[in-house]
Amino acid sequence: LWPMARAAWVAGAPQAEFARRLGYRWVETGLYCADVExxxxxxxxxxxxxxxxxxxRLIADKGVDLLVEAYxxxxxxxxxxxxxxxxxxxxxxxxxxGVEGLRPLGFVQPDALPAWMARCQALVLPSRDExxxxxxxxxxxxxxxxxxxxxxxxxxxxxxxxxxxxxxPPSVPALTDSLLRFHRLDDSARENMxxxxxxxxxxxxxxxxxEAFEKLLQRxxxx
Numbered sequence: 001l002w003p004m005a006r007a008a009w010v011a012g013a014p015q016a017e018f019a020r021r022l023g024y025r026w027v028e029t030g031l032y033c034a035d036v037e038x039x040x041x042x043x044x045x046x047x048x049x050x051x052x053x054x055x056x057r058l059i060a061d062k063g064v065d066l067l068v069e070a071y072x073x074x075x076x077x078x079x080x081x082x083x084x085x086x087x088x089x090x091x092x093x094x095x096x097x098g099v100e101g102l103r104p105l106g107f108v109q110p111d112a113l114p115a116w117m118a119r120c121q122a123l124v125l126p127s128r129d130e131x132x133x134x135x136x137x138x139x140x141x142x143x144x145x146x147x148x149x150x151x152x153x154x155x156x157x158x159x160x161x162x163x164x165x166x167x168x169p170p171s172v173p174a175l176t177d178s179l180l181r182f183h184r185l186d187d188s189a190r191e192n193m194x195x196x197x198x199x200x201x202x203x204x205x206x207x208x209x210x211e212a213f214e215k216l217l218q219r220x221x222x223x
Contacts, residue, residue, distance in 0.1 A: 007220050009213065011132040012157050028216045032154075033209040034137035036201055038111075041118045041142045045194050046187045051083040051103075051120040052179075053144070055113065055135055056127075058090030063126035063149060063170050068095050068102070070126070070175035075101055077176075078183050085120060087113070117142035121190065122182055127151050128170045140164070140201035145193035147178045157204065164196035 007026035008019035019027045052071075056062045067084075075081040086096050087108040096104050108116060117123070123139035125148045136154040139146050146165035148155040161167040166181060168174035185193075 007216055009216055012153060014153050014156060015132075026216060026219045028212045030204055030209050030212045032132050032134045032137075033204055033206055034134055034141050034201065036137075036141045036205050039114045039117060039138045039141035039201075040198075041114070043118055043143075045121045045143070045145075045190045048121055049083070049119050050080070051085050052122050052124050052147075053085045053087065053116060053120040053139075054124050054126075055087040055108065055116075056125065058086075058088050058092040058096065060092065061127060061129040062088075062090075063128050063175075064090075064092045064095055066126045066128075066170060066172050066175055067124060068099055069172045070179060071102060072099065073172065073176040074179040074183070077180060082121070082183065084124075085116065087116060113138065114142060117144060120144065122147055122165070124175075124179070125149065125152055126168075126170055126175050130154070137201060137204070140197040143194040143198050145182065145190065145197055147175075147182060149175075158197075158200045160196060160200065164193050164200055 008024040009028050009031050010016050010019050011031045012029050016027050016029050054067055058064050071084050081101055084102045087105040089107050096102055122145045127149050128151055130152040133152045133154040136146055136158050140158045146159045148159050149170040150167050151170050159165045166178040168178045
C-alpha cells in the first residue's frame, strides 16, 4: 500500500485502528457522512405513523431473513404491532412477500428517503456484515431511534445502546427482543431516544467532513 498512499481517510474508529495497524501515521475519520440537513425532521415520534423502517439491499449480508423471522415473532407477542416498511430490492425479495404487517416499498430514490423516515418511529438494520452504513447516520438525523446489529460499524458513532436505540448480535432471538423492548417503551422514552439520536447525528456534518479532508491534505504537504 505504501507506494500508492501516504495517508488514510477512513469511515470511523474501527477502520482508523486498522489503518494505524497497517502503519499509517496520517489517519482521519469521517469518510462517509449523511446530508444531515436533508434528513432533519422535527416532527415528534408520537405524531408519526406507528411503523418501523428497513432500507437496504435485500441480501443475506443485510440480515433480511433475520428481519422477517424476528418481525413475525414480535407480532405474535404484542397487541397492535407496528408496521414494518421495507425499502429496497434484491435477490431475497421473495422473503418479504405476503408477510402480515410488512409493507414492501421497492426501490426508493435517495431524495425520497427522508420523507419515508419522517413516516416511521425507528430504523431497523440487522446486518450480518456492514462495513459502515450511512443510513444509520441519516436515520439519526431524522430523529429515529436505531435498532442496529453489532455488525453495523456506523453504530459505533451514531448509536448508544439503551439511550438512542438498541444494539444486538445479528440473530433472530436478539432482534426479536430489541423489537419487543422498543414496542414496550412509552412515548416519553421514545422521544428521549429520538433526541439523543439527533444529538449524535450532529456530531458529524458535511462541513466537518470537508474540514477533515483539508486537514489531512495539509498534513501531507508538510512532509
